[in-house]
Amino acid sequence: MKKFFFLLSTTLLLGLGLLLGWLVVYTEGQVISEEALQWTQFLGRFHPVILHLPVGLFVGLVILELAALCKCNEGLKRAAHILVWLMAITSVLTAYLGLLLAANGDYSGDTLWLHKWLGIVFAATALVVAFFKVRSVYYGGRGTRVYQLLMLGLLLLLPVVGHYGGNLTHGSGYLTEYAPDWLKALIDEPVERAELSSAETGMIEDNRYTQQIQPLLDQYCVQCHGIEKQKSKYRLDTYDTLMTPGKLGDTPIEPYEISESMLLEYMLLPEADDMAMPPEGKPRPSAEEIMMFAHWVADGAEGPPIDEAALAEERAAKEAEQAQLDQLISSGIMVLPLSLESEFFIVDFQNAKGSIAAEDFALLANFKDRIWELKMTGVPVTAQQLEYLRGATELRSLNLSGLADADAVVDVLNSFKSLETLNLFGSDLSDTGLAALAVPTVGSLYIGSTQVSPEQFSAFQQARADIQVYGDVDMDAITKIQAMDLENSAKFDPNKK
Numbered sequence: 138m139k140k141f142f143f144l145l146s147t148t149l150l151l152g153l154g155l156l157l158g159w160l161v162v163y164t165e166g167q168v169i170s171e172e173a174l175q176w177t178q179f180l181g182r183f184h185p186v187i188l189h190l191p192v193g194l195f196v197g198l199v200i201l202e203l204a205a206l207c208k209c210n211e212g213l214k215r216a217a218h219i220l221v222w223l224m225a226i227t228s229v230l231t232a233y234l235g236l237l238l239a240a241n242g243d244y245s246g247d248t249l250w251l252h253k254w255l256g257i258v259f260a261a262t263a264l265v266v267a268f269f270k271v272r273s274v275y276y277g278g279r280g281t282r283v284y285q286l287l288m289l290g291l292l293l294l295l296p297v298v299g300h301y302g303g304n305l306t307h308g309s310g311y312l313t314e315y316a317p318d319w320l321k322a323l324i325d326e327p328v329e330r331a332e333l334s335s336a337e338t339g340m341i342e343d344n345r346y347t348q349q350i351q352p353l354l355d356q357y358c359v360q361c362h363g364i365e366k367q368k369s370k371y372r373l374d375t376y377d378t379l380m381t382p383g384k385l386g387d388t389p390i391e392p393y394e395i396s397e398s399m400l401l402e403y404m405l406l407p408e409a410d411d412m413a414m415p416p417e418g419k420p421r422p423s424a425e426e427i428m429m430f431a432h433w434v435a436d437g438a439e440g441p442p443i444d445e446a447a448l449a450e451e452r453a454a455k456e457a458e459q460a461q462l463d464q465l466i467s468s469g470i471m472v473l474p475l476s477l478e479s480e481f482f483i484v485d486f487q488n489a490k491g492s493i494a495a496e497d498f499a500l501l502a503n504f505k506d507r508i509w510e511l512k513m514t515g516v517p518v519t520a521q522q523l524e525y526l527r528g529a530t531e532l533r534s535l536n537l538s539g540l541a542d543a544d545a546v547v548d549v550l551n552s553f554k555s556l557e558t559l560n561l562f563g564s565d566l567s568d569t570g571l572a573a574l575a576v577p578t579v580g581s582l583y584i585g586s587t588q589v590s591p592e593q594f595s596a597f598q599q600a601r602a603d604i605q606v607y608g609d610v611d612m613d614a615i616t617k618i619q620a621m622d623l624e625n626s627a628k629f630d631p632n633k634k
Contacts, residue, residue: 181237358415391438499525533556554578581604
C-alpha cells in the first residue's frame with residue numbers, strides 16, 4: 138500500500154512539473170489575442186494575492202520541521218506532509234499567474250527577468266522538495282538529508298525572489314529610500330556620472346525639464362511608468378518616452394496644448410476616479426506642482442538641453458554614411474530602404490555594368506548587418522567578393538541566379554544564418570555544393586537548371602523537409618496532366634474535344 142501511495146504521489150508531482158514546464162514554454166514570447174488578453178489581465182492580477190500562500194505555507198513548514206527536530210511528534214510530521222503538498226501546488230499556481238501577469242506587457246527589464254526565472258526555479262524546487270518529503274514518509278526517512286538541503290536552498294532563495302518582486306511593484310529604491318546613509322551606500326550601486334563642463338552645468342541648471350519636471354515625474358509617476366514597470370505601456374522616465382504614445386494611443390504630453398495633454402488631464406482628475414494619476418492611495422502632486430507642470434506644457438514642453446557636440450558627431454556620421462551609399466549608387470548598385478522608417482536596406486546589382494570592383498564590396502561591408510534583401514541576378518560575383526559580407530546577421534533573401542562557380546561560395550552562404558529565401562536557379566551548383574549547403578534553415582531554396590542530379594535533388598529534398606526546395610519544371614509531366622484534364626473534361630462534355 139505504501140508503494141502505491143508513493144507512486145501516486147510521484148505521478149501527481151511529475152504531472153505538476155510537466156504542467157509548470159508547459160506553462161513556461163506556452164507563455165514565453167506568445168502574442169496574446171485581444172480576446173484572451175482580458176482573461177490574461179484578470180487572472181494575472183491575482184499573482185500578488187496568491188503569492189502569499191506558498192510563502193506562508195513554506196514559513197509554516199520550516200517552523201514545523203524545526204519543531205519536529207526538537208521533539209519527535211507524529212502529528213507534526215503529518216502536518217508537515219500536508220503543508221509540503223499545499224506549498225508545491227500553490228507555488229505552481231503562483232508561477233502560472235505570474236507568467237500571465239508578465240505576458241500583459243506592463244513589466245520589462247532585467248528585474249522582471251530575474252524575478253520571473255527565480256520564481257520558476259522556486260516552484261520547480263518546491264515540487265522536488267515535496268517528492269523527497271513523500272519519499273521520506275513512505276520509505277522510513279530515505280532522502281531526508283536531500284530534503285533538508287533543498288529546504289535550506291528555498292529558504293535562501295525566497296528573500297531574493299521577493300526582493301525583485303518588490304522592486305517591480307514599488308520601484309528599485311523602495312527598500313532603501315529611508316535607510317541610513319551608511320547602509321544605503323552599502324546596498325545601492327553607485328551611479329557613475331560624466332564630468333560636466335561649466336557651460337554644460339549652466340545649461341542644466343537653467344533647463345526647466347531637468348530642474349522641475351523630471352524630478353516631479355520621478356517622485357510621482359516613474360514607479361509605475363519606468364524602465365521595469367510600464368502600466369498601459371506608458372513610460373515617463375525620459376523626455377523621449379514622455380512624448381511617445383502608449384497602449385491607448387494617446388501621447389502623454391502635447392506641447393503648447395494643455396487640453397490635449399493626457400497626463401495633465403489625469404493629474405487633475407479626482408483621486409477616486411479610476412483614471413486618476415497617481416492612483417488612489419499614492420502620493421499626489423500639490424496644486425502648485427500641477428500648475429508648474431501646466432505652465433511648462435503651455436510654454437512648449439521644452440526638453441533637456443541638447444548636447445551640441447554629440448549632435449554634430451551624429452550628423453557627421455550620417456553624412457559619411459550617405460557619402461558611402463552615394464558611391465555605391467554611382468557604381469550602379471541600388472541601395473533602397475526596406476521602408477520609410479526602417480534602418481534595413483534592399484541592395485540590387487541589376488544596374489551594375491561589367492565586373493564589380495572589390496572596393497564596392499568593401500563599402501557594402503559597412504552595411505552588411507543592415508542588408509535585408511540582396512539581388513545579384515547574373516552578376517559575376519566571386520567567393521572573395523562575397524567574403525566581405527560573411528556573417529550578415531539580417532540577410533533574409535539572396536538571389537544569385539545564373540552564378541558561375543556556385544560551389545565556391547557555399548561556405549560563405551552558410552554564414553547567413555537568417556536567410557529565408559535563396560535563389561541559385563541557373564547557376565552551376567553541383568551535387569557536392571548542394572550536399573554542403575546548410576541554408577536556408579526555413580523558407581525556400583531554388584536550384585532549378587543547375588548541375589544537380591535528379592538523385593541528389595530527391596535525396597536533398599527528403600533530408601531537408603523543413604524547407605521548400607524547387608527544381609526544374611517537368612514539362613512532360615505538365616503535358617500529361619493537361620492531356621488527362623482534356624480527356625476527363627470530354628467525358629463530361631462530349632462537345633469539348
